[in-house]
Amino acid sequence: MSASAVVTGLGVAAPNGLGTDEYWKATLVGRSGIGPITRFEPSSYPARLAGEIPGFVAQEHIPGRLIPQTDRMTQLALAAADWALRDAGVEPGELPAFDMGVVTASSSGGFEFGQGELRKLWSQGSEYVSAYQSFAWFYAVNSGQISIRNGMKGPSGVVVSDQAGGLDALAQARRQIRKGTPLVVSGGVDASICTWGWVAQLAGGRLSTSDDPARAYVPFDAEARGHVPGEGGAILIVEDGAAARRRGARVYGEIAGYAATFDAGPETGREPGLGKAIELALADAGARPSDIDVVFADAAAVPELDRAEAAAINAVFGPRGVPVTAPKTMTGRLYSGAAALDVATALLAVQDGVIPPTSNVEPAADHDLDLVTGEPRRLPVRSALVLARGHGGFNSALVVRAV
């Protein structure tokens, strides 16, 4: 029997709340963090809204020496990792260094930092490029910096599968726990709300061009018209279940099942792989569809992707067969941070017995989903299924369960 992997700590940095408590309160009352972009002047771009994290002052959260060498997404990740460790009651210095690993997801690395250095390179010359550029931009930076700051020498890693990455990282954390590492810091935090990141995201063709924060990102709505990007995510402390029990840790829940699939190209006419990922994740968790109390949807808000997701959910659970929610309607899509935040949210739902709502959405009847909108829905939540899809065909599904 494999060791169980449980989550004992959460660190959240979200557009509608910095820190788990603030985020969870905002999410339950449906308060959104989406608004007009302030980080740069957005008027010349077709999409002008984002989920920015207000009020994060890096100097208040991370050592001064790290600030010039880190992108905003790394600063957020370092802070979130600190909060998660504190929440778990873990003092990394007191544990054997090889017993702790770090596995994060990334999607575009420290892209804003990279933009600054590219600009210096092309406008001033190569000698102006920072000594930190070689690692501040690259995808491995958050795992590396978290490991260094906390003295964690165990197996670490970084996965990139666009928005599916947050789940893939947590699955890899579970794998390391099963192979014998007692504690893994995992999750994903992302931020690329800079003009260069914006232009690259626009090229992806999935951004909403609405200027109305209440209507711009409305998955499963008849007016779904693309998404609003956001920044942030969550860092989770994943531990061996037996070890967590021994130290008397508070346990949010278990990572009970996971699977990932990839879509065949649209030209093949084959069904997308999300439904298969759900089936395999449930089987991995040893769960029946009726065991699942809520589904956290990927919620692309692109009509055909919404249709595919609704069809995949309904194929397993039946039409309106399970409550579905997408609290990311209040944060925007956070890329590698999105699914990690959804897992944190699912664990909070398990803890408090409440499903947070999907904000602003008028569910289109033809999706046949029991979408939780308006008010949060109070009911015992023992198991939650989290879905995530990455651009290009990545599908991941993860089951969390109360222990």
Place this chain on the structure above:
Amino acid sequence: MSPFTLVDLKRILLEGAGADEGVDLDGEILDMEFVELGYESLALLETSSRIEREYDISLDESAMADVTTPRALIDLVNSHLAAAA
């Protein structure tokens, strides 16, 4: 050209490498080791490259490799400034 001073160095260090919370850069730091001040090799590379750009000099790489204190770095910069004058 006015000489390169500790004030200049502190400004460039702060811009390029920040400061360790446990260190008082306004104290007696001239002869302290950079490592004690929280600045490792990468911070010194960034600092030397900022000095080179701002003062339009090219610090000798092997001499720079031997620099371990603010005083030694200030002296090295000033010797290059004098040579360039």
Place this chain on the structure above:
Amino acid sequence: MSGRRVVITGMEVLAPGGVGVKNFWELLSEGRTATRRITFFDPSPFRSRVAAEIDFDPEMHGLRPQEVRRMDRAAQFAVVAARGAVADSGIELDSYDPFRVGVTIGSAVGATTGLDQEYRIVSDGGRLELVDHEYAVPHLYEYLVPSSFTAEVARTVGARGPSTVVSTGCTSGLDSVGHAVELIREGSVDVMIAGATDAPISPITMACFDAIKATTPRHDEPERASRPFDGTRNGFVLGEGAAVFVLEELESAAARGAHVYAEIAGYATRSNAYHMTGLRPDGAEMAEAIRVALDEARMPGDQIDYINAHGSGTKQNDRHETAAFKRSLGDHAYRTPVSSIKSMVGHSLGAIGAIEIAASALAMENNTVPPTANLHTPDPECDLDYVPLEARDQLTDAVLTVGSGFGGFQSAMVLARPDRRVA
């Protein structure tokens, strides 16, 4: 499923001076170097002006014009290498459940080259802070998020199982293949298309390594610029390339009569938790990764016949890993040939770990240890047998290959003949 053993049954390599497995091995076994003055752009403003470039014509390798247009060079390498590896293995992927065939591609820096070029355009040469989306290419999102590399490979081979990009800096190649091995062992998949790619030879990459003096400024003799373990070494030479493997479970490979290059018997990664770019001289964390990889392979260290080193040619790296070999293998380190193929093909960041796995497997296949080129001047701190200049014929049944990367990652992998005695 812990009994599942994973073997390499197909491979393809795109390396500087050695595109294709046969050419790659000829380059290595003859000790030739592929480093040269950079031709992709004018390198004269840079401190380091040499690189190991591939003369690569994508259409000659079967990529269609639209594929060439939409893919960054690194993605092109990965797709060509994946198709080659599948062909080499003789595997009929159509006969497998596509959900049990996965893909992992490692890359340290993703589409940096494409992003560098496109940034220059949308920013009008760095003049615009508000970069102009009207000038963006339609596939810029695929450059932004390098999971597109894996997506391209998965589509080209028809894989629908768990797929991702592994990006752990310069250990990405080892970690990508190591991750794939874990997926087969745990029973999530039956076949993995796994490897790594990087095509980083671009102004922004040269500039970022110039800034930390990590690359060699020795540009007067480009072909002799990469000098791992040599007393005169002063930095690495940037390279590019890809290697992709077909990995499958030993019994099913045997059942279909596949040629087996090697078993991946053990793998581990650890972190130094010390510094994003610096290494402590004692090599303790790499030694720990080696120890765990050997343990997983159930192999005593003295059965290692050859160590394929990271050997980047920086002062600190070569000293660091020499210490790690002694720390993990004891006296056996002194009796074991160690070499760095980066002396010949340069350092292709995330790709090199996979290329070095290929070199390790080929060393076993040919019972020949590739040399460390350009090694003329001993360094008292590097006192092992580094196989200078000329390849060496010797029976090679088990190989240790290691990597070390920015971020503090230290990885080790043990390859062995599957018919060896397992303790």
